[in-house]
Amino acid sequence: MAEKNHRLCVSCRQTAHRxxxxxxxxxxxxxxxxxxxxxxxxxxxxxxxxxxxxxKKKNRLAKALRTAVPSEIYQTLENRLQSQSSGKLG
Ligand SMILES: [Zn+2]
Structure with missing residues (x-):
């Protein structure tokens, strides 16, 4: 990783600021x-x-963390996406 506050996405393998x-x-x-x-x-x-x-489909978080990831975690993240796209910004 080139920059110290950048991290790798387990899905697309691109880096972004953490x-x-x-x-x-x-x-x-x-x-x-x-x-x-x-x-x-x-x-x-x-x-x-x-x-x-x-x-979720490829179980990448579980592989990266070397343990099972509960479905509630994915559900929580899906809920976050929905609340972001429902137009709270601005
Ligand atoms: Zn990504």
Missing amino acids: NHLWRVVRTYPHRKIQLDYGIGRSAYLCPNANCLGAA
Whole structure:
């Protein structure tokens, strides 16, 4: 990774500033999967339907985190996308 605050999306393999990516964390030591914060192994995903859909279909988050990712995590991210596209901006 060229720049230190850039992270790789597990789906499209493009890098972006980590503030612009969703972070999924497998916390240490309890191995609980949670979003946005926590200490442990992290995987990053672009906040868009393509990358979320591909990650879910190909199980990429689970592979990156080396543990199962609960469907609630995907559901939460899908809900975020919907609230973004429902026109809250501006
Ligand atoms: Zn992506």
